[in-house]
Amino acid sequence: MAQSDTVDRILDAAEELFADRGFSETSLRMITSKAKVNLAAVNYHFGSKNALIHAVFARFLTPFSATLENAFDELEARCDGEPPTLNQTLWALTESAVRMPQRNEKGISIFMRLLGLAYTQSQGHLRKFLEQEYSQPFSRFMRLLKEATPQLSSVDRYWRIQFMLGATAFTMSSSDALRDILQNKLGVETTVQEIAARLVPFLAAGMQAEDAMLVPPSHKSSVA
């Protein structure tokens, strides 16, 4: 199941519990009892609960950001000077995520949910930590998005990126539950890869939508 090493057992338990219940709602005692280690081990090995949260993120995010940088390198090399298209950029990201070595079958969805929590559950220290540690691949992704959508104003692009992040984080964070519902209602099986394959066209279409109208349409109009 897991390594018998205390540090990893704590990280495994914390990762799963945080994803299930959020950060504040998960106590160190839940974590240590699930990990079958002593309560004091968390503060001994990590220093504090906040530092444990950082470590949970770092364990996934550090190798992921390396993989992502490689994918971007390869993409830009293939494009040979031309800026990569929006589709190519989005696929580079999703493939990097999907192809990360998983600790277990829930690997991706757990981490997507954690990322979503990090964004919504506004833990100041976490936001600061992520910005400090992983600003480089994030900025690079932003630059690629900018070059792939030169027709958008900065403000439009900014908001549409937030919409993309939202759709992605939200969907992935609850993908287990959503897959179950679909299975029960329509009898359809779905993999994370298939969700991603449906998500990317949705995002690309949204990003490339006609100019946002800043006023609601008149009550009589009806755009197809």
Place this chain on the structure above:
Amino acid sequence: MAQSDTVDRILDAAEELFADRGFSETSLRMITSKAKVNLAAVNYHFGSKNALIHAVFARFLTPFSATLENAFDELEARCDGEPPTLNQTLWALTESAVRMPQRNEKGISIFMRLLGLAYTQSQGHLRKFLEQEYSQPFSRFMRLLKEATPQLSSVDRYWRIQFMLGATAFTMSSSDALRDILQNKLGVETTVQEIAARLVPFLAAGMQAEDAMLVPPSHKSSVA
């Protein structure tokens, strides 16, 4: 500023603090001291912290769902048998939200953030409460979406609705922070109405995107 009635003062303070910090991170002592009422007043008037959370939602959601039902009635009457378009349906929703009478200038964004938190911060009791109390307008919205996108398969529509919910809940749940970032980086002021006006075309375009490709594009292809 506010009514000097204890119940309303508690609701006002709780609403704002919940939106700023989340539910678990907001203590009754913070609420009562901000509201300048005695600590015991919350349990006296509402019974428990969870019941207070429900009351905060009910104060906004009950009139909103009435407004929304009216907007849907009016929309369907205008369409005279024809199913309303996707744009019309989405605008009926956002206009109902934007036009709700506001307690103060932060009214909408506070409540959008609360709705986002309700969805992401999976408090079991809250989910249950909202489903029990407000299932009718929700189901109606779903039916309108279905009739507005007959070209989609049930599975595609299901996932794309999740993507829309995600983009909306996520954006609105952090809209204050996002607005601040935009203000600092680009010096642009943004209202919730403007965010909604940018969000709706994004969602509509995503919903109406061409068929999802179920396989990533080959490494050489490059779709515009």
Place this chain on the structure above:
DNA sequence: GTCTGTTTGAAACATACGTTTGACCGGCAA
């Protein structure tokens, strides 16, 4: 084997939480 630094263990610490209690106040009906 003995020493040394690291890791675990059970217990306690101080603090914060949601909730409850019982005294107290003010208006109103009898």
Place this chain on the structure above:
DNA sequence: TTGCCGGTCAAACGTATGTTTCAAACAGAC
């Protein structure tokens, strides 16, 4: 006045939290 009753208040309750303590167990080097 008297008695009541909805509301407020300070104080306490029991519990759970993150963190610290210090002794015991362990591992590796000499």
